[in-house]
Amino acid sequence: MSREEQWNMSVAQDEKVETIKILITDRIAKEGVALLRTELPQAQIDERPGMKPDQLKAIIGEYQALIVRSETQITEDILAAATHLKIVGRAGVGVDNIDTETATRQGIMVVNSPTGNIVAAAEHTIAMLMALARQIPTANSSTKAGKWEKSRFLGVEVRNKTLGIVGLGKVGTEVARRAQGLEMQVIAFDPYVAPEQARKLGVSMLGFEEVLKQADFVTLHTSLTSGPSGTKGLIGAHELHLLKPGARLINCARGGLIDEKALLDALNENRLAGVALDVFSQEPIRDSAVLKQILADERVIATPHLGASTEEAQIGVATDVAEQVITVLQGNFPRSAVNAPLILPETLKVLQPYMRLVEQMGRLYTQLQPGPLHKIEISCSGDIASYDLRPLQAALVKGLLESVSDAHVNMINAPTLAKQWGLEIIEQKSTTPAEFANLITLRMMNANGYPSSFAGKPGSGDEHVEVISGAVMHGEPRIVRVGRYWVEFVPEGYILFCRNPDQPGMIGRVGTVLGKAHVNIRQIGAAGDIFGLTLVKL
Template sequence: MPKVLISDQMSPKAAEIFRARGVEVDEITGLSKDELIKIIGNYDGLAIRSSTKATKEIIAAATNLKVIGRAGIGVDNVDIPAASAAGVVVMNTPFGNSITTAEHAIALMFALARQLPEADASTQAGKWEKNRFMGVELTAKTLGLIGAGNIGSIVADRALGLRMKVIAYDPFLTAERAATLGIEKVTLDELLARAEFITLHTPLTDSTRNILSAENLAKTKPGVRIINCARGGLIDEAALKAGLDSGHIGGAALDVFVTEPAKESPLFGTPNFVSTPHLGASTDEAQVNVAIQVAEQMADFLLTGGVTNALNVPSLSADEAPRLRPYMALAEKLGSLIGQLVTDGMTGVTVEVEGAAAELNIKPITAAVLAGLMRPHSDTVNMVNAPYLARERNIEIAEVRHERETDYHTLVRVTVRTPDGERSVAGTLFAGREPRLVEIVGISIEAELKGAMLFVVNEDKPGFIGRIGTTLGEAGVNIGTFHLGRRDAGSEAVLLLSVDGAIPDPLLAAVCGLPGVKTVKGLMFA
């Protein structure tokens, strides 16, 4: 039974779902780093919110860990490269608190437009400063979205309902998607020049850090009001303070800060500044939603292999997993075969799918190929860290789908590039589930890749089969299966045979010394 640790405060629904699905779960919160390191090796999964820091040291101690699930969107507290290198899937829950975060951005926009926090404080202090708090309407104002993904699109929908005009800067926003949302796609400079309100809905990356820098804030429309419920670090806080003090920026509302918890900030006390303590996801509904979502995702992965909302491995739904599993087994064997044949100098890998395979999600198939391919380089390689290992070695990956007709109902082909040229292998599924090799280095051959095997390339001459059989027999090696293929009569031929155990190096050398032998390789498959 898989075992999961919930190390942060989370809705009880999460533990209930784990137990109902057949996953053992411990709820131990408030652990120090050293305390977590001591026990993390006992768990297959780690469910967290924002308090637990899944650092490189903790991941290194998590010898059985397979998945980290973040109940929420941000994964700043997870060392994703370390998790990827260790073969640990990292998931988040990007949709569970989307509505809540979008509503908080809208609430802060209203607060800025009508100066609600200041008016509340003034009124409760016994003042009646009706003439002091002159607000602005949202109707007909231009809202600029920096980021038009899941949360940004919800904000756009709500803003359109308020009769605002919505423009958006998002490198990944297509013209078709913008038209569907009813918004206008613009450049960042256009947005800065036109928007009367700006809201940010983008992750913090190297390309988005300080996207509202001093330089960009200077490009904004005088009197602009800015709202950030996404991530601290998207705005240069010192430049924002200067813009508020000068009056160029009409107001700002931050739910997130560069340093959190933000116990002090030069922005605090600045007129027309509103702040909240990272409340974007803080509603009862959102906390239940993300807890349910993270538990379901982690249980799916641990029990069925389904991968949802993963940040370092291709997604694979629980429905897809059973259908793809035979293809992934085939892909891993093909990768293993060619990885054993080409041990170094690899510069690129191409994965091609034809027939029924072309209708499937190709990403998990490619990841399985790479897992098989990289296994000779790492004892702990899997579908998560194999692409990471390939990138470390500067191996380029390509994927190709073919709609052409093929001799097989389904076909997967793997080709590797080396300075000496290309080598490829291809396989299919018998009865829809049994992996079979059908081609190796351009020669048709049918074989099951299993256990210890011997691969030989030789000249197609009479007597060779007898000589190799005698050589193996005299060495006490029992042959299980025997598979032959050739290009043309009398040209190059291949032999792939299974044996009862790994062939020792001296025997490989003896086979290599037989007349007509060009290549000999001992293979091993799980």
């Protein structure tokens, strides 16, 4: 696949690097590593678990791909040294150990494997719920200690109890299904889930505080985010006071969702019948006095982040992230990009030739433009207008910037770079076909507002605007308009634009001049207006 054919993700092997190099810094299932070796036999795959940050920083510049689990911290400092890195793959769901904001600025794709451990996490949640209901861990310890305290460990049935789920995503949904199998009533809070989706699942959607007030068991299944509207400390003192007396709380999602000091206070005040924790704000627990006091309470069940720790889940996340790394290194788009818009494979297949077209239109502009660019309108007519056009915008930014700067542009960092360069991109859509079944037109106002020699026709309103139109014919990008001139050529190789009087003999004169200079002509054409335009493909 040529550079032009690789749709702009710039994930092909860097010219200065002879071998694709993949670094794995946490232990993943051998099936994932085997898949990498099978599909990328030319790649160098280094497994280096347990590296210290300074060691990782010293070598990361050699690699195009990095695979981690939760142990390795991918910080801004490390990413600054990752000069060839194209992708960071997280074999698991959470990416809070990866500085995704910095990765985005640098055009580094971050992917995770959100489906590989869904069942494992859901089953662990149900196991914790049942263990809480029947006090299994303390009963086990008591019996092994030689005691027979049958009357002490009086449990509760979960049938007809209400389970409150905070976060009805993939894991939360699987928990709901299993809880319904146990004849529990399921209520949930998730601002991003459509009511119809919840109804189909048989789940009643309520407000956050209502879920806390009504539930006998509360389980958390949301990501950890910071900021004013973030989820860090989602369950604090106020929320714990809303719970029913004797409620039970489960967290198998992310450490930090629960304010642990407030949780300790609630336990000390005997407001909770039990707590089950698989995740903590500090992992492993070393010097947190609060956590140590929480774990000392026999009403608390604790496991060392085992949500995804099944044989099946480990294989699932390892092979899933390996497949996505392979996909990206082969120049295609992955299914679970964390810091890029979700583009379905069938949509990408339709858009790819138009992405190549728009990138070339951007490159053409930088060679014809009379001044710095300010505002761009990308107008799409025909069926293409019904698609998500963000990939086309990224391709346009790539074409505009890469030929005039050292910027490395792809769909990940295109919006950020456009903002840095002061580019305002306006999108216009019309599903009604224009001159072609699918036509893309760029109207670009330069910052100084003065006219270009290839601007629109006088009196058209486009005198101070570069106008370039393109279409895809038989799967091949074609430029069909430059300024006021309707033309047709494939945007590749060297092309000579000649302004000339619109009169007979001009093509011959251009050909003669080029022939005397020993320049071979592959194709020549002309377009007429007040002035003529001769296009010569060399």
